Amino acid sequence: xxxxxxxxxxxxxxxxxxxxxxxxxxxxxxxxxxxxxxxxxxxxxxxxxxxxxxxxxxxxxxxxxxxxxxxxxxxxxxxxxxxxxxxxxxxxxxxxxxxxxxxxxxxxxxxxxxxxxxxxxxxxxxxxxxxxxxxxxxxxxxxxxxxxxxxxxxxxxxxxxxxxxxxxxxxxxxxxxxxxxxxxxxxxxxxxxxxxxxxxxxxxxxxxxxxxxxxxxxxxxxxxxxxxxxxxxxxxxxxxxxxxxxxxxxxxxxxxxxxxxxxxxxxxxxxxxxxxxxxxxxxxxxxxxxxxxxxxxxxxxxxxxxxxxxxxxxxxxxxxxxxxxxxxxxxxxxxxxxxxxxxxxxxxxxxxxxxxxxxxxxxxxxxxxxxxxxxxxxxxxxxxxxxxxxxxxxxxxxxxxxxxxxxxxxxxxxxxxxxxxxxxxxxxxxxxxxxxxxxxxxxxxxxxxxxxxxxxxxxxxxxxxxxxxxxxxxxxxxxxxxxxxxxxxxxxxxxxxxxxxxxxxxxxxxxxxxxxx
Numbered sequence: 001x002x003x004x005x006x007x008x009x010x011x012x013x014x015x016x017x018x019x020x021x022x023x024x025x026x027x028x029x030x031x032x033x034x035x036x037x038x039x040x041x042x043x044x045x046x047x048x049x050x051x052x053x054x055x056x057x058x059x060x061x062x063x064x065x066x067x068x069x070x071x072x073x074x075x076x077x078x079x080x081x082x083x084x085x086x087x088x089x090x091x092x093x094x095x096x097x098x099x100x101x102x103x104x105x106x107x108x109x110x111x112x113x114x115x116x117x118x119x120x121x122x123x124x125x126x127x128x129x130x131x132x133x134x135x136x137x138x139x140x141x142x143x144x145x146x147x148x149x150x151x152x153x154x155x156x157x158x159x160x161x162x163x164x165x166x167x168x169x170x171x172x173x174x175x176x177x178x179x180x181x182x183x184x185x186x187x188x189x190x191x192x193x194x195x196x197x198x199x200x201x202x203x204x205x206x207x208x209x210x211x212x213x214x215x216x217x218x219x220x221x222x223x224x225x226x227x228x229x230x231x232x233x234x235x236x237x238x239x240x241x242x243x244x245x246x247x248x249x250x251x252x253x254x255x256x257x258x259x260x261x262x263x264x265x266x267x268x269x270x271x272x273x274x275x276x277x278x279x280x281x282x283x284x285x286x287x288x289x290x291x292x293x294x295x296x297x298x299x300x301x302x303x304x305x306x307x308x309x310x311x312x313x314x315x316x317x318x319x320x321x322x323x324x325x326x327x328x329x330x331x332x333x334x335x336x337x338x339x340x341x342x343x344x345x346x347x348x349x350x351x352x353x354x355x356x357x358x359x360x361x362x363x364x365x366x367x368x369x370x371x372x373x374x375x376x377x378x379x380x381x382x383x384x385x386x387x388x389x390x391x392x393x394x395x396x397x398x399x400x401x402x403x404x405x406x407x408x409x410x411x412x413x414x415x416x417x418x419x420x421x422x423x424x425x426x427x428x429x430x431x432x433x434x435x436x437x438x439x440x441x442x443x444x445x446x447x448x449x450x451x452x453x454x455x456x457x458x459x460x461x462x463x464x465x466x467x468x469x470x471x472x473x474x475x476x477x478x479x480x481x482x483x484x485x486x487x488x489x490x491x492x493x494x495x496x497x498x499x500x501x502x503x504x505x506x507x508x509x510x511x512x513x514x515x516x517x
Contacts, residue, residue, distance in 0.1 A: 016119040016492075020369070038279055040286040040293075046354055047273050047294020048222050053351030055266020056229070056305055057344040058142045059410065061323030063262035064306075065315055066255070067407070070468045073259025075310040076249035078303050080259030085299035087260070087461060088267050090454025091421035092295050093444045094428045095273075096288035100442040103283035108420045108427075109365050115427040115434070118371075122491050124423055125366045126483035130476075131416030132359040133393065136352060137401045138265075138409035140196035143348040144169055147195050149322055150341035167191045173405045196401050203352045204394040207360065208385055221350035226301075228343025231336070232324055233304050239331040240311030250315070261465040264414045266302065267295075284441035356393070363389045371491040411465075411472035412479070418462040425455040 038046075063080065066072030073080045098111040109128055113121035148169060151162045166180045167190060175182055175191040182189045249256065273290045280286050309318070312327050319326030325340035364386045367376035380387040428444055428451045444450050466473045 016117060018118050019115065020113050038286070039281055040289040043273050043280065043286055043290025044293045044297070045219050045222055046357075047290055048226075048298055049350035050273075050354035051267055051294060051298035052222070052225055052229070052301060053139065053266070053347040055263060056302060057146065057322070057324060057340075057347055059262055059265045060302075060306065060309065061318050061320045063259045064310060064323070065318050065320070066251070066258070067320075069470060070258045070262070070465075071251040071255045072262075072315075073255045074247065074250040074315055075245045075306075076256050077259045077263070077310065078306045079249075080256050080263055081299060081302045081306060083256070083260045083461075084263050084267060085295065087264075087454070087457040088295055088421070089292075090450050090457065091424055092291045094424045094451055094454060096291045096442050097428060097440060097444050098424065098431075099273075099287040099291070100284040101438065101440050103280065103287065108424050109362055111427045111431075112423055113369065115430040116423075118369075118495060119487065119492075120423075121369075122366070122371055122487045123480065123483055124420065125362055125371070126480070126486075127416045127419045128362045129359065130479055131413050131420060132355045132362065133397055134400070134404065134409045134416070135413035136200065136355040136359065136397050137196070137404050138406050138413060139348055139351050139355065140200050140397075140401060141171070141193055141406035141409070143199050143345060143352065144193050144195035146322065146341050146344040146348065149325065150338065150345060153338040153341065168194050171401065171405055172403050191402065193401050197398050199349065199352060200356070200394060200397050200401065203349070203356050204390055206353065207357055208380070208387055208390050209383055221346040221353070224346035225343045225350070228339055228346070229301060229305060232328070232340065232343075233308050235333065235336065236308040236312050236327065236331075240308060242311065244311050244314055257461065257464050258468060261414065261461055261468075263302070264417060264461070265410050267298075267417070288442045356390075356397075359393050359397075360386050360389045363393060370495045370497075371487075373494075408471050408475065411469050412476055414465070415462065415472065415476045418458050421458045422455045422462075425451040425458075 060077070062072065064072050064074060064077050095108075098108075102110055102114065109121055109125040112124040148162070148164065151157055154162075167175045167182045170191065170193055172189070172191045176189075182191060184190065251258075273287065273294065305324070309323060309327055313330045317330060322340070322344070325337045325344070328336040328340060363372060364377055366372045367374065367389065376389045376392065377386065378388045379385065429448050431438070432447060
């Protein structure tokens with residue numbers, strides 16, 4: 001009896017640690033039916049789409065002056081951005097090696113499955129869902145706020161568009177905290193961020209049409225926001241006063257680190273480039289270019305904007321909700337506020353496109369591995385996109401937008417990003433040991449030191465933040481616990497069932513061949 005229990009335990013642990021050979025993923029992708037249409041330029045555009053958005057138009061304000069739960073960096077935010085870029089460059093190199101070696105949909109989920117086994121892969125997928133899906137909700141809420149600000153510039157519009165009721169443009173928590181009257185139907189309070197729900201739905205329709213169409217849409221959005229940001233830097237530079245940079249670092253090293261934590265939100269989704277691997281032409285060459293190129297370009301843009309913003313306006317006058325637009329109003333350039341709102345809407349829309357795209361591709365990979373219902377891996381016969389997953393994930397995000405506060409959602413997404421970066425860095429170290437002879441079109445230089453530095457850097461920033469932010473520091477572990485419960489209640493059972501069916505089919509085919517001979 002004891003031997004039987006031991007055998008069962010060993011089998012259970014073996015199943016949890018069961019890895020998939022990278023070749024299996026490549027075979028799945030060939031049979032998956034997704035079109036290869038993206039080149040290196042398309043990938044850089046997707047990367048800029050993900051990075052230049054909520055961070056530069058929204059989070060930069062709180063990163064400079066801080067919030068009730070964390071201090072700000074002040075003008076020293078440029079150092080914070082340098083730290084973030086440095087923390088991202090090492091995981092980016094690791095992503096590039098993985099993506100060039102295993103060019104399939106799934107990103108860090110696939111890489112974890114190939115190096116650490118099924119359970120770790122499920123948890124990685126669950127964390128990526130936090131990063132992308134919850135991140136989508138936070139960005140959509142920011143988009144909603146800028147839309148109202150854009151409407152304010154048109155005096156002929158009706159008042160309900162320029163100053164809508166709180167219950168129609170906020171989640172439950174924010175609406176109740178405002179103290180305003182909220183309508184009830186059958187005793188149930190009615191609250192919704194209607195603009196956020198509309199833009200999430202529109203983006204899902206664009207994604208259903210196809211990734212190439214989505215990339216073309218992203219190019220337009222990127223062009224608009226780059227023009228607006230360039231105008232802000234050029235015009236704002238004339239109003240810079242060096243005395244506004246004093247004191248340069250008002251809260252010391254703690255402020256710089258917490259500023260880095262806040263600005264990590266700006267880089268959420270740049271790793272979504274790797275989720276497009278299966279739809280990329282020549283991924284071994286184009287994926288590294290897309291990952292590194294977008295990271296470098298966007299970091300330089302953030303530094304320029306931070307220098308100008310903190311030089312134009314005293315730190316105490318920086319606005320939390322629309323810092324760039326408010327800065328132009330502060331120096332008397334009210335005409336530019338509308339242009340900033342247009343650029344913000346374009347930037348946030350492109351971020352939503354990439355985040356929702358990443359969500360669907362992660363879920364597609366998990367469904368292919370039987371960790372989610374098989375219906376979720378269906379590909380549309382005309383558009384060749386995962387239409388079931390796109391619709392289901394959109395519904396879940398719409399429901400989430402009713403309840404999740406924007407700031408908390410942003411912090412949760414940041415923790416998800418930290419976790420995925422750390423795991424990818426560790427995964428490179430493992431695969432270098434387990435499969436040293438596998439062909440690697442792109443290799444992380446100075447291995448193992450670069451992956452180790454990346455893992456330590458991201459882990460350190462995450463633990464510093466966990467001590468400061470209370471709400472998200474509680475909800476993030478709770479999210480992990482929920483993921484574990486779902487895995488053992490469904491994912492593990494279904495995975496074993498499908499593996500058993502596959503084994504029986506293999507045995508039957510072998511038996512038929514023997515009989516035929």
